[in-house]
Amino acid sequence: MAGGAQAESVAKYAADVPENVLTSDVVETDSLGTLEFFDGMPKPETVSNIYDNLDLIRSTTAFLDGMKIASLRGLLMGYASEGVAPNDILIHSGLMDARSLWLTPNTTTIYVGAHLDTSQGPMVMDVPAGLLGILDDAAFDYVTDIGALGPDKGEGGKYLILPPEYEGEIPDGYFVFESKSYDHWLVLRASPDPDGSTEGPVAKIKERLNIYPLAQADNPPAENFHDATGRQYNTVHANNFHFFEEIDAALQANPTGAFSPELLGIFAAIGIRKGQPFAPDARMKKIMTEAAAIGNATARALTFSPRDPGVFFYEDRQWNSPFQRQSHLFLEDGARMLDDQTFFFYYATGITPAMTSPPVGAGSIYEVGAKDVNGDYLDGSKTYSVTLPGPVPAKNFWSFMVYSGQTRSILETDQKSGGVDSNSPDIVANEDGSYTVWFSQQPPEGKEGNWVQTLPRKSFHVLLRLYGPLEPWFDKSWKPGDFIPVK
Structure with missing residues (x-):
């Protein structure tokens, strides 16, 4: 003072x-x-200054804390851009590649997705056996797992999703879930056959998978499938003023109870309210544009250069994750860890408890690598090696996937796989059972099967996935190596 x-x-x-x-x-x-x-x-000039600052704070908070809503909305808008209507099904029958912009997908499983919409009444999902999936609501909050970690235990079954405050009759024979929103994102994954072909698994999916109104349960209509393999479309939320238009679209499409009162209050403070037009004046639009820039920079710092030791799995490694606290609600000692929440929703999609603390030998774990052993960002102009000591504690398989520092989607290169995994036909283990993988523009001589392509002057980051993680992962007796620059 x-x-x-x-x-x-x-x-x-x-x-x-x-x-x-x-x-x-x-x-x-x-x-x-x-x-x-x-x-x-x-005084008047101070009042004006203070309100400009308050609007900037509120708008930046709306960006950071509302990111989960915009992220889910981005997925639904991406589907719509491909002509996929609500309750239709999008499928990547030929596996994912970098032409489709998703947050950190993989290229080893068959992706299936849908915009499940209960605005007209309860919806049935008839799911075949053998799939693994999640249903999340419009706030990107968890509704249920599907498949091996869901109530059908991998055997398939019928799920009934009820709209908010549904008072109608609920028939027997369904796994029933009441949601607080109308919009939902359904994502399912299936494994290719052992020889890598997808035709058989895709045929089984199309034979049974169906989303239809409960009112038509006695005579379900045929499902509409849209194949997005190789399609150029975007599901990633905006990082500019358009972000706030995505938030507005989500609020208009769902009941107010879909979102927390605190978030709705933040949105209302900057002119985003259900049932009202979103029409900021020139002053407010300028402030919100700046807030998006600040929020985007903040999210990138939290994601790629975290300062919180709590997100690092090992004290002496660069690998980190927003799930280190093992809470899909991002809670620790009753507190919401907002930086972890921002980190996750800026980086990835699909929220489920199974991602934070899977049972030993089931589910999967994810660790992010954006820096080398020296703490420098990974640079596609350089060559790196990283070694996984053997035996790698994965019951099923392990994988490395490489992503763009800009889009957080698969890095755009000439290598369709965008990574390598223990099922890759040409991968070679070291004599001691460890695996060394190389990240560079061109493969080192004799290392072609253990190579992931990068691009000059392009940043990248890597996800290490262990499918069916085993006890040495959980007790930290096994440690992945860091990225080592190779001269």
Whole structure:
């Protein structure tokens, strides 16, 4: 606090006012400069300055804390751009590649997705056996697992998704879930056949998988499948002013109960309300554009250069994850770890408890590598090696996938796989059972089967996945190596 001293009161009933309660007539701040008051009342120029700053704070908070909503909306908008109507099914029958922009997908499993919409009433999902999936709501909150980690235990079955406050009859024979939103993202994955072909698994999916209204359960309509293999489309949320338009679209499409009152309050403070047009004036649009830039930079720092030791799995490694606290709600000691939440939703999609603490030998774990052993960002102009000591504690298989520092989707190269895994036909183990993988523009001589392509002047980051992680992973007796620059 700065400025003139408070005049001593001469009132008969004068209080002994502590200095820390008073506001001086002139207050100097590093962020906002000089703030001026008349005996505690902010002067007009200060009021204007303060409200601009408050709108910037609220808008930046809306970006960071509303990211999960925009992320799910981005997926639904991406599907719509491919002509996939709500409750139709999108499938990558020929596996994923870099032409389709998704947050950190893999290229080893068959992806199936849908915009499940209950705005017209309860919806049935008839799911075949052998799939692994998740259903999340419009706030990107968890609804249920599907498949081996869901109530059908991998045997398939019928799921009934009820809209909010549904009061109708609920028939027997379904796995029933009531949701707080109308919009949902369904994502399912299936494994190719042992020879790598996808025709058989895709045929089985199309034979049974169906999403239809409960009202048509006696005579379900045929499902509409849309094959997105090799298609150029985007499911990643915006990082500019358009982000707030995505938030508005989500609010208009869902009941207010789909989102927390705190988030709705943040959105309302910047002019985003259900049932009202979102039409910021020039001043507010400029502020929100700046907030998106600040929020985007903040999310990138939290994701690629985290300062919290709690996200690192090992004290002496660069590998990290927003799930180190093993909570899909990002809770620790009753507190929501907002930086972890931002990290996850900026980087990935699909929220489920199974991603945070899978049973030993089931599910999968994910670790992010964006820096080398020296703490420098991974650079596609350089060559790196990384070694996984043997035996790698994965019951099923392990994989490395490489992603763009810009899009967080598969790095665009001439290598369709965008990575390598223990099922790759040409991968070679070291004599001691460990595996060394090389990341570079061209494969080192004799290392072609253990090579992942990068591009010059392009940043990249890598996800290490262990499918069916075993005890040495959990007790940390096994450690993956860091990225080592090779000269």
